[in-house]
Amino acid sequence: MTSDGERGQPERELAAAAQAGIHRLAIPTPFQVGRVNAYLIEDSPLTLLDSGPNSAKAMDELEQALAARGHAVEDIELLIVTHQHIDHFGLASILARRSGAEVAALDLLAPYLARFGQEAEADDRFAQAIMLRHGIPAEIVTALRAVSASFRAWGSAVEVTRPLAHGSQLALRDRTLRVLHRPGHSPSDTVFLDESRAILLAADHLIKHISSNPLLARPLLPRAEPAAGAPADERPRALLTYLDSLAETRAMELSLVLPGHGQPIADHAVLIEERFRMHRRRAERIRGLIASGPASAHEIAHELWGNVAVTQAYLTLSEVLGHLDMLLADGRVVEHERDGVVRFEAA
Numbered sequence: 378m379t380s381d382g383e384r385g386q387p388e389r390e391l392a393a394a395a396q397a398g399i400h401r402l403a404i405p406t407p408f409q410v411g412r413v414n415a416y417l418i419e420d421s422p423l424t425l426l427d428s429g430p431n432s433a434k435a436m437d438e439l440e441q442a443l444a445a446r447g448h449a450v451e452d453i454e455l456l457i458v459t460h461q462h463i464d465h466f467g468l469a470s471i472l473a474r475r476s477g478a479e480v481a482a483l484d485l486l487a488p489y490l491a492r493f494g495q496e497a498e499a500d501d502r503f504a505q506a507i508m509l510r511h512g513i514p515a516e517i518v519t520a521l522r523a524v525s526a527s528f529r530a531w532g533s534a535v536e537v538t539r540p541l542a543h544g545s546q547l548a549l550r551d552r553t554l555r556v557l558h559r560p561g562h563s564p565s566d567t568v569f570l571d572e573s574r575a576i577l578l579a580a581d582h583l584i585k586h587i588s589s590n591p592l593l594a595r596p597l598l599p600r601a602e603p604a605a606g607a608p609a610d611e612r613p614r615a616l617l618t619y620l621d622s623l624a625e626t627r628a629m630e631l632s633l634v635l636p637g638h639g640q641p642i643a644d645h646a647v648l649i650e651e652r653f654r655m656h657r658r659r660a661e662r663i664r665g666l667i668a669s670g671p672a673s674a675h676e677i678a679h680e681l682w683g684n685v686a687v688t689q690a691y692l693t694l695s696e697v698l699g700h701l702d703m704l705l706a707d708g709r710v711v712e713h714e715r716d717g718v719v720r721f722e723a724a
């Protein structure tokens with residue numbers, strides 16, 4: 378249902394990226410999000426940013442896409458991982474083994490990638506505790522855990538040989554990539570700025586056709602001991618972190634944003650403003666819902682969306698908790714815990 382004009386736009390932007398030696402390779406995933414964008418950077422070293430999930434289908438299409446540009450997997454010299462989600466890094470270990478490529482990722486992410494199996498297991502335990510604490514019925518929590526365990530095969534542990542510090546530079550022959558940590562969608566989101574061209578490789582930090590879901594995730598580093606009186610199991614404020622990260626990106630002068638899914642973004646500041654308004658609107662709607670009485674985050678999600686698919690339960694919970702965190706930060710909502718379940722109430 379797009380007009381020719383709309384279809385023409387991404388083509389022009391992809392052509393501009395290609396002119397800069399950056400080629401989008403859209404790789405299939407088994408997930409609801411659809412294809413994931415890997416980017417081939419024809420420079421020295423020959424670089425691939427993200428890789429797609431660990432599946433034969435993804436590998437097959439990646440090989441074809443590389444071949445269409447005259448390259449083989451064995452030619453890749455540098456692999457960059459943008460964040461901890463398996464649709465982005467699942468193939469990295471196989472690619473690194475076959476090509477001998479270096480693997481670069483944010484330093485904070487390296488231990489997670491090296492121990493992916495155990496880390497994913499710990500993520501699931503963390504998610505399980507959050508879900509129970511926010512009113513999701515135990516049978517849904519159990520079902521989701523099974524789903525999550527079955528997804529794990531699309532990931533694979535990979536050793537990072539070039540850990541990157543936030544703010545550092547990755548120098549290629551024809552460009553310098555500035556490494557910027559922009560947590561929120563996940564704790565490890567890293568964006569890469571091609572400095573001379575003002576092109577931002579943004580992965581899932583900013584996506585044009587969907588609002589990136591700030592999933593509640595385990596922090597990458599053990600957090601400091603909670604201050605006396607603070608709740609011991611305080612959850613991460615993923616949406617607040619994400620909004621701060623978006624504000625930093627909005628302030629950048631960019632010619633083009635190349636995201637991890639979907640089409641390039643030419644007007645990132647306008648899109649980010651839209652996202653700010655949307656999150657504010659959703660927070661207000663939730664504030665309206667609980668004006669009539671206290672509710673758990675699960676009850677609020679149910680009120681908003683009815684019975685969602687089991688696989689969506691954690692996404693919708695993360696979304697509601699994110700908006701509740703906005704209201705809590707403004708002092709317009711308070712939370713109380715009773716019998717292990719948290720309820721939110723208008724302040």
Ligand SMILES: [Zn+2]
Pocket residue numbers: 460462562563581
């Ligand atoms: Zn992601």
